[in-house]
Amino acid sequence: MGTKICMNASCQTATTHEWKRGWPLRSGGHALLCYNCGSAYEDSLFCDTFHSEEPGWRECNICSKHLHCGCIASKFLLELLDYGGVGCASCARSSRLHLMQSDEIPNGFGFLARNNAGDSESIPAENTVAGNSNDEGGLAQLCRLLEANEPSLLHPSKRANTNGGLGQFRQEEIMHAIGDIGTGFSNVTQPSIGSPKFSKPDNMSSLLDLRDMHSTLSQPSLSMALGAPSGTTNFVTFPDGAVEGKEQRKIPSFQQGQRSRPILPKPSKPGLSVSSENNIGAASELRIARPPAEGRGKNQLLPRYWPRITDQELQQLSGDLNSNIVPLFEKILSASDAGRIGRLVLPKACAEAYFPPVSQSEGIPLRIQDIKGREWTFQFRFWPNNNSRMYVLEGVTPCIHSMQLKAGDTITFSRIDPGGKLVMGFRKSTNNDEDTKEVQASGLLDGTASGETPFSADGDIGWNNSENHRGRIDGDLLQQTTATTEKKRTQNIGPKSKRLLMHSEDAMELRLTWEEAQDLLHPPPSVKPTIVTIEDHEFEEYDEPPVFGKRTIFTSRLSGGQEQWAQCDDCSKWRNLPVDALLPPKWTCSENAWDSSRCTCSAPEEMTSKDLDNVLRVSKDFKKRRNLGSQKRFQEREPSGLDALATVAVLGDNLNDSGDPSVGATTKHPRHRLGCTCIVCIQPPSGKGKHKPTCTCNVCMTVKRRFKTLMLRKKKRQSEREAEISQKDKMDHKEESEMKGTVSHEVLHINNPDTEGNQCQRQIEKPETSAGQIDLNCHPNREDMPLEIPGLSTMNLVDTAESPLDNYIKQNGLSSFVWDQQGGPAQQSGESLRRLSDEAFLASIGWTHESRRD
DNA sequence: CACTTGCATGGGGGA
DNA sequence: CCCCCATGCAAGTGT
Numbered sequence: 001m002g003t004k005i006c007m008n009a010s011c012q013t014a015t016t017h018e019w020k021r022g023w024p025l026r027s028g029g030h031a032l033l034c035y036n037c038g039s040a041y042e043d044s045l046f047c048d049t050f051h052s053e054e055p056g057w058r059e060c061n062i063c064s065k066h067l068h069c070g071c072i073a074s075k076f077l078l079e080l081l082d083y084g085g086v087g088c089a090s091c092a093r094s095s096r097l098h099l100m101q102s103d104e105i106p107n108g109f110g111f112l113a114r115n116n117a118g119d120s121e122s123i124p125a126e127n128t129v130a131g132n133s134n135d136e137g138g139l140a141q142l143c144r145l146l147e148a149n150e151p152s153l154l155h156p157s158k159r160a161n162t163n164g165g166l167g168q169f170r171q172e173e174i175m176h177a178i179g180d181i182g183t184g185f186s187n188v189t190q191p192s193i194g195s196p197k198f199s200k201p202d203n204m205s206s207l208l209d210l211r212d213m214h215s216t217l218s219q220p221s222l223s224m225a226l227g228a229p230s231g232t233t234n235f236v237t238f239p240d241g242a243v244e245g246k247e248q249r250k251i252p253s254f255q256q257g258q259r260s261r262p263i264l265p266k267p268s269k270p271g272l273s274v275s276s277e278n279n280i281g282a283a284s285e286l287r288i289a290r291p292p293a294e295g296r297g298k299n300q301l302l303p304r305y306w307p308r309i310t311d312q313e314l315q316q317l318s319g320d321l322n323s324n325i326v327p328l329f330e331k332i333l334s335a336s337d338a339g340r341i342g343r344l345v346l347p348k349a350c351a352e353a354y355f356p357p358v359s360q361s362e363g364i365p366l367r368i369q370d371i372k373g374r375e376w377t378f379q380f381r382f383w384p385n386n387n388s389r390m391y392v393l394e395g396v397t398p399c400i401h402s403m404q405l406k407a408g409d410t411i412t413f414s415r416i417d418p419g420g421k422l423v424m425g426f427r428k429s430t431n432n433d434e435d436t437k438e439v440q441a442s443g444l445l446d447g448t449a450s451g452e453t454p455f456s457a458d459g460d461i462g463w464n465n466s467e468n469h470r471g472r473i474d475g476d477l478l479q480q481t482t483a484t485t486e487k488k489r490t491q492n493i494g495p496k497s498k499r500l501l502m503h504s505e506d507a508m509e510l511r512l513t514w515e516e517a518q519d520l521l522h523p524p525p526s527v528k529p530t531i532v533t534i535e536d537h538e539f540e541e542y543d544e545p546p547v548f549g550k551r552t553i554f555t556s557r558l559s560g561g562q563e564q565w566a567q568c569d570d571c572s573k574w575r576n577l578p579v580d581a582l583l584p585p586k587w588t589c590s591e592n593a594w595d596s597s598r599c600t601c602s603a604p605e606e607m608t609s610k611d612l613d614n615v616l617r618v619s620k621d622f623k624k625r626r627n628l629g630s631q632k633r634f635q636e637r638e639p640s641g642l643d644a645l646a647t648v649a650v651l652g653d654n655l656n657d658s659g660d661p662s663v664g665a666t667t668k669h670p671r672h673r674l675g676c677t678c679i680v681c682i683q684p685p686s687g688k689g690k691h692k693p694t695c696t697c698n699v700c701m702t703v704k705r706r707f708k709t710l711m712l713r714k715k716k717r718q719s720e721r722e723a724e725i726s727q728k729d730k731m732d733h734k735e736e737s738e739m740k741g742t743v744s745h746e747v748l749h750i751n752n753p754d755t756e757g758n759q760c761q762r763q764i765e766k767p768e769t770s771a772g773q774i775d776l777n778c779h780p781n782r783e784d785m786p787l788e789i790p791g792l793s794t795m796n797l798v799d800t801a802e803s804p805l806d807n808y809i810k811q812n813g814l815s816s817f818v819w820d821q822q823g824g825p826a827q828q829s830g831e832s833l834r835r836l837s838d839e840a841f842l843a844s845i846g847w848t849h850e851s852r853r854d
Numbered sequence: 855c856a857c858t859t860g861c862a863t864g865g866g867g868g869a
Numbered sequence: 870c871c872c873c874c875a876t877g878c879a880a881g882t883g884t
Contacts, residue, residue, distance in 0.1 A: 336875055341858080345874060361860085383860060390874065394859095 305329040305347045307412060323416040325423070328354040330412040333400070338407040342397035344378075351391035354413065355380055355422075363394075368413070368422040370399065376424075399424070550583035568592075571601035 307327030314325055329350040331337070337344045346355070358364050363381020370376060379394040405411065408429040416423055552566040553574075564577040568589040575592050577583070583591075592599040598606065 334875055336877095339876095343859095345876095348873065383862095385861080385874080386863095386872075388872070390861095 305331060305350055307414070323419070326415040326417055328413045328415055328422075330410050330427075333405055333407050333409050333411055335407040337396075337411075338400055338405055338409070340397065342395055342400075344393040344396040344400075344411070346380075346391040346393055348389060348391055350413070351380070351382070354415065355391070358382060358391075366393070366422070368424045369416075370403065371423065371425045374402070404428075550585055550587045552577065552581075552583060554579070565607060568601055573598075573601065573603075573605040574607040576606050 307330050314327065329347065331344075331347060331350075334345070355366060356364060358381060361382060361384065363379050365377050366380035367375055367377050376396075376399045378396055378399070380391070381394060382389040382391045384390075400406075400411075403411075403426050405426055405428070410427040410429070412425040412427065414423045414425065415421065550566055550569075552564050555563045555565060562579045564579050564581055565574045566577050566581075566583055566587055567574050569586050570588045573589065575589060575598050576595065577592070578594055581594060589599055589601045589603065597603060
């Protein structure tokens, strides 16, 4: 492979390129991707003219015409059709393949090599478009000229690097061109200095006849350089993007090294290849990403930023504005972007490629016109970020609001040529509901979303004018492309935006929901736990996640025994069940196999109204109680472990404090305040802010106390059991009462069959000095558990339990804890301290096996 | 106390 | 493995 010559004019001279295998071709084999420029070729396309590979006839996949591929001329008439062979130029044309002008120029002007950019680096894209004039002159010269005229348009950084310079400009151009191609733009960029315009297909046809024609490439990179058009114009037929064929022509270009990027995202799966036929004609209305052709190495735009605009949109837009519109890039608004901060993070590559260069962090004012003609001035600036930059547009809030955009919507940036004026448009997400979006994406994947692309919801204002895009997605490739991008977008705004949008109450609700869910989890009935015995302690380990079961309530008797109560789904009566009973999510009295006298709904309820009240109150008032944090209420009904811990964490030591803990949106929280126990401040600082073992912050201290308490409880529990056995329950319970305060023995725990867990929960930990140090360095909280207490992620818990507890245990001489596994009598046997502490702590906070798997 | 501003962090994706 | 970028953090500033 190394001997092949890339037919990309800008790259062809490199004969030692490495070639990597690309996606599978329908005709068999795989595409070859130029390692340097990314251009894709069908292996068999290579001919002797350029190298030593397979000269000969090729058959057009469309018309079956045979074309000889043995020379430059013929080669240029071939188009690599997507993943399926080649097609001739005429077929491509008749199939509505649109030619795109690419820049190959035999004399080497076709592609501007980034290295050649040299002084011409800063040529604005628009300017850089070479006229489609065939005068070869020089692109370079043109570039210089342009640069001279508008040197500011390029980033210094770009100028500084070889990729930059023309590359930048070229990138834009390429994007432009490629984009058109990809989307089936009928327009062709005509490189004309000063006033680049989209040329119509007609023009293209003629141009097409020119030997140069970049094949439509699907993905392959159309290695078109923006700057390409130096003298001769290259044309690439692009079948609506649906077809990806590509024909590369080799034209001696004076440059080299330009990286071109695939026009379309590479199919992730081989099976997605699409025949060109299918794609033909589909394109004009397709909303597909138009990749910026230019490759700037690492700075290449990610497909997610590729502008998606249909031919119609573009044309309409251009018509409306009486200008040529050059789609630049687009971005799905993140929660941050659409938030109140008013900062829109710009993709670095985009910012550097299409916005004026900024050398100072303060940036420059940037005027951007919206689709309604209003002009906005934003501060285009950057922040140093690591060794890079992070570009942002500041002051976008008014604009965002005026366009009624929110996270998930897409904001688009285009350029009006001539003039280079920036225009921003937007597309509303089809549905504000993220789920819906996903569905749509799925639909695309399924091929069911034939009508509109996910982003072309009604009312969307795409790259300009709200135009209903009936983009037809034709071809798996497109589907895939779109879907892939969609997926990314969805991911971008998924949990994060959800988190941002979550209000305190919602969050609280969510937490409760989560906790409640925890309550419903049971060890998988069909899965036998693996008993691990370490140091005489046995532990149950489940390989399977817990299953959901019916929510039950556990109560403790003064005698020390436990009871489990479940409510009939039909009559709502509470029934007493064995402690180890596991119920399905739906359960009725008729399924009460443990008490024949109460296996019907007509049977009276055992639970006294008082007990019932307690139980119910636990559920209904829990939130209030949590907020109030009253000791008394804690005693009345200790929340589940997680709740308890969370509550403690939220309320800190001041459990008696009333008033709502601050659980407001974190973004509103001004800053950490010493001693603040709000939901914000109990969060471990992101990033660096991990708690050290020696940390004495509220959270750490709380957790430490918690641990201690748990250990004490365990110890005490064991004692109780022993006492119970020896008929000394009452004594034990006294102790427990002391520990807990005034709790009465009933109903204190919701569905944690684990005896220990119950007891743990029933006790109020006493502030104690933690003997062990708990590492609170926690994994980021799961987003689906937004209010999870920092440091209590599963891994964190495990970690926490591992060392500190061991220490603690050792220090306290607690060497033989008993851990009751869920659903049964305590497994008295031992286990390793590590596991013990693990389980103990996990259980104490209502953790489940499922959680541990995280 | 709220908002602004600038930087830091780290997850995640791409190379 | 590197880098992007979404987001958090907290100092600074305003009300």
